Amino acid sequence: MTTDIDLIAPQLADFVTGLGHDDIPDDVRARARYLILDAVGIALASTQYDFAHRTLTALSGFGAGDGHVIGFGTRLPLRDAVMMNGLLVHGLDYDDTHVAGVIHATAAAFPAALGVAADRHLSGRELLSGFIAGMEVSTRLGSVAKGGFHQVGFHPTGILSVFACAMIAGRLTGLNAAQLADAQGIALSMAAGSMEFLQDGAWTKRMHPGWAGVGGITAAAMAKAGFVGPKAVYEGRFGLFPIYLDKEHMAAVDMSLATAGLGESWEINNVAVKPIPACHFTHACADAAIALRADYGLKPEDIASIRAFVPEGVHKTVCEPIETKQTPQNSYDAQFSIPWAVASGLLYGRFGLADLSQEALNDTVTLALAGKVTCEDYPNAPFPKYYSGEVIVTLKDGRILTHREEVNRGNPDRPLSNDEIAAKFWENATTAVSADRATKILDAVLAMDDLEDADTLAALLAGNSV
Numbered sequence: 001m002t003t004d005i006d007l008i009a010p011q012l013a014d015f016v017t018g019l020g021h022d023d024i025p026d027d028v029r030a031r032a033r034y035l036i037l038d039a040v041g042i043a044l045a046s047t048q049y050d051f052a053h054r055t056l057t058a059l060s061g062f063g064a065g066d067g068h069v070i071g072f073g074t075r076l077p078l079r080d081a082v083m084m085n086g087l088l089v090h091g092l093d094y095d096d097t098h099v100a101g102v103i104h105a106t107a108a109a110f111p112a113a114l115g116v117a118a119d120r121h122l123s124g125r126e127l128l129s130g131f132i133a134g135m136e137v138s139t140r141l142g143s144v145a146k147g148g149f150h151q152v153g154f155h156p157t158g159i160l161s162v163f164a165c166a167m168i169a170g171r172l173t174g175l176n177a178a179q180l181a182d183a184q185g186i187a188l189s190m191a192a193g194s195m196e197f198l199q200d201g202a203w204t205k206r207m208h209p210g211w212a213g214v215g216g217i218t219a220a221a222m223a224k225a226g227f228v229g230p231k232a233v234y235e236g237r238f239g240l241f242p243i244y245l246d247k248e249h250m251a252a253v254d255m256s257l258a259t260a261g262l263g264e265s266w267e268i269n270n271v272a273v274k275p276i277p278a279c280h281f282t283h284a285c286a287d288a289a290i291a292l293r294a295d296y297g298l299k300p301e302d303i304a305s306i307r308a309f310v311p312e313g314v315h316k317t318v319c320e321p322i323e324t325k326q327t328p329q330n331s332y333d334a335q336f337s338i339p340w341a342v343a344s345g346l347l348y349g350r351f352g353l354a355d356l357s358q359e360a361l362n363d364t365v366t367l368a369l370a371g372k373v374t375c376e377d378y379p380n381a382p383f384p385k386y387y388s389g390e391v392i393v394t395l396k397d398g399r400i401l402t403h404r405e406e407v408n409r410g411n412p413d414r415p416l417s418n419d420e421i422a423a424k425f426w427e428n429a430t431t432a433v434s435a436d437r438a439t440k441i442l443d444a445v446l447a448m449d450d451l452e453d454a455d456t457l458a459a460l461l462a463g464n465s466v
Contacts, residue, residue, distance in 0.1 A: 009233040009259045012137055012179035015262045016167045021129040029449065032132050034421045035096055036387035037445045039106050040070065040461060041425035042095050043088035043355075044432040044441075051203050055087050066464035068455075069113055075464070078119050079132075085111035086210025090157070090227050092353070093335045094277035094428070095203075098135075099270055099411060100384055101142020101160070102150060106271070107133040108161030108209035109168060112216055114461075116172045117454035124229055124451025130168045132268060138164035139267035141234070144241065145256040146386045148194065148249030158193020158208030160242060163233075165216020166223075175224050183219045185229020188240060190215030198317060199324070199332035223416055234258065272410045273421055278334070281314040282341040284389025284405035287293045289345025291403045292393060298346055300365055302395050306346070306373045308338045309390040309404075311383035319375035326371045331356040339373035340366070342391055352420045386411055424459050 046052050047070075055185050056072060059080045067081025070088055075081075089095050089108040098105050110130045117127035142149075149156040165217045166183040173184065192215075194206045197433050223229065234240045234255070241253050277285050292298060310319065318338045320323060326335040343366050344355040354360060378388050390404040407414045414422070422442065429438040444451070444460055451457055 006231055008159040008235060008255065009181045009184040009231065010177065011259045011262070012167065012184065013054055013177040015259075016133045016137065016171050017177045019081060019129065019133050020196040021125050023263065024129060024132055025266065028132065028268055030418070031268055032128060032135070035268065035271060035273070035445050036104050036110050036131065036448070037112050037425045037442060038421050039089045039095055040441060040445060041428035042092055043461075045094075046088040046091035046270065049091065051091055051206060053086060055207070056084060059084055064158055066119065068118060068458040068464055070461045071463065073463040078115055079217055080201060081211035082111045082115040082213035082217065083207070085107060085114065085214050087206050090209045091206045092277050093279060093332075095276050096141060096271050096273045097280045098139040098267060099272050099387070100146075101139045101267075102147050102156055102384055103138055103142035103160055104157040105135050105138045105142075105161065105164065108157065108212040109138065109164050109316070112165040112168045112213040113172070113460055114454065115213070116169050116217065118264060118458035119455075120172060121453050121455050122172060124448040124454055124457065126172060127451075127454045127457075128448050130172045132170055134164035134168035134273070135215045135268050136266065137167050139229050139270070140258050140260070140262075141240075144234075144253055144255060145245060145249065146252050146254070148245050149158060150317055151249055151313065152244070152246050153195045154244055155193035155195050155205060155208050158212055159191045159240075161209055161212035162187045162191050162215040162219070164274055165213045166219040166403050167216070169220035170223065173220060175220060179223045181231070182227065182229040183223035184233045185231060186219040186222050186227060187215060188230065188233050190219060190245070191240065195317070196335055197332065201328065201330040203332065205332070223310055239396065259408065270412045272412060273416045273424070275410050275416060275424070277353050278341060278351060279318055279336045280337070280408070281310065281318045281353070282338055282389050284387055284388075284408040285310060285338050285344045285391055286341040286351040287409055288352070288391040288403040288405045290349050291344045292391060292401055293346050293349045295403070296401055298401075299394065300347060300369050302326040302397070303346070303369065303372060303393055304396045305394045306342060306369075307376055307392040308342050309376050309378040309392070310338060311381035311388060312377045313381075313383050314387070315375060315377075322375065326373065327367060328361055330358075330361065334361060337370070338375055339370040343370040346393070365403065366400075382406070386413070390433060399404070433463075
């Protein structure tokens, strides 16, 4: 029988309430600032896309408020601003991924922390420590499932981030440990995120991190007011893991990972920053194709067939149905397509935002090459530790060319440096703002520990005055 002492929610609540800013190692705080910088750059770039403008139109219909929307200068009520900012960070699928948890943790945690800290005029230190606390929660919860959520049709970022956002909002609004445990129980009824978007390139995945922020902030407010949530949030008969996973994937669950190493090891160090604006599962094959082009200068008319090898656990996301993946109808289809990633890499030596435009998607040469790509299981794949990939090209003259990427670029064992993250921020941010403003934003984010009022940072990111 599980006792209150064994339950996960109270342990996570104790960790979040007891974590002091100075308890967090300097290198963890530094990496967290760069993860936030990466998120801000992507959010700014997202303001140039139709999905962002349509979402802002919808949310603006609920009225104005004090919350800052990154890059737009619009002011919305707190929860709507968090919703919008989460969508902007995740909108291009260029944001970071915690490898073992297979979760886009920053896309939910940062907008929630920024929104609540700015709303309450808390310091940059409080914003940063709240963000880190939330990241440690969602990434560990993701690790418990060992990639199982994707296999049964749920998006872990939406399902799990609501708990992290409840913790962040609760910490920043002064909840005690008992209230934070209740907040997690309340959030259990708000966890949501379907993978059905994969079937037709729908936009819904983009909203999952922001919606998690809305739910988390709501859950924390209700808990603070005395609303009671269930106790066995994660492990109960109808708790998170038993109801969101089938029997097969429930059998692989390791509940101990939810609390393992809290305050001693830091999962932020296991967050992978994306070098490519697409699902992380496509990266190794994209890089393998790019390497083959660089080595052999391939021409599409010389290629007879292409075999792409990826871990069995990612097929449903980036390989199926193969007909759809070979002929993506929109950018989201392409971002979750191994055939498109491989074709782009072989043809152009890259897989970037330019390869996701409608003009690129209509290119007959790329479509023809993508149609030659089939997917197979990567042998003995070390998934989810690595999102491995291999590409084998058979030429019409009979030659067979191959390149394997065992450890995907950006993985914690092959990380992007902080300088590379700053360069990525610059490339993304300057698609939307001037170089001068991008410099000010970069400097402010990296100096967050010294910031007296988080509202100053939120206003800078939005382009508002305070």
